[in-house]
Amino acid sequence: EVQLVESGGGLVQPGGSLRLSCSASGFIFNSYAMFWVRQAPGKGLEYVSAISTGGGSIYYADSVKGRFTISRDNSKNTLYLQMNSLTPDDTAVYYCVKYRYGSPSSPGYFQYWGQGTLVTVSS
């Protein structure tokens, strides 16, 4: 059974930083691209960032480019999202998501989702 468990969310002041983690199990982690997708309270879904199997291909939404950094440790089956210079607009539930393919350049879908971790940016 595929399991994706996010952690690291919480309350942070504007301008602050947080690091999210996602522990994966139930599949061969280093064979699949991984994503972060977020959902602001009462809003829709928004792609945040993607990383290929080995980390050689990385993508960011324009809204987070230059502030967020995605990474993965295949030896620990763990995905990360370092979030800096946070603003209230970054307030959302952040989902760790397993992609259908190993490369984000292949048109595909989000196969499995974690339960999400809430990030609240407020003073």
Added chain:
Amino acid sequence: SYVLTQPPSVSVAPGQTARITCGGNNIGTKSVHWYQQKPGQAPVLVVSDDSDRPSGIPERFSGSNSGNTATLTISRVEAGDEAEYFCQVGDSSSDWVFGGGTKVTVL
């Protein structure tokens, strides 16, 4: 960037058919995927690549895609189908885009 347009809400009586549309420019040339999200839960993939159903998804869920509109059809609607549904397309060249979501209410 590419825009996907969904109706905000659809209402349907139990046992009837719900149709949720997802509009986009020449969306028929893209692969469309659909997710179901119940309150307080993570999204779940219900249809991939226009019309494929993942394992465990009832046959009542089906999809189609042509021209400028993709459609998710839920046949013989049950109370448990009440949820928000999102369409999605994309890849690294065009970003991954979601529709705004459609809330399905079972009357």
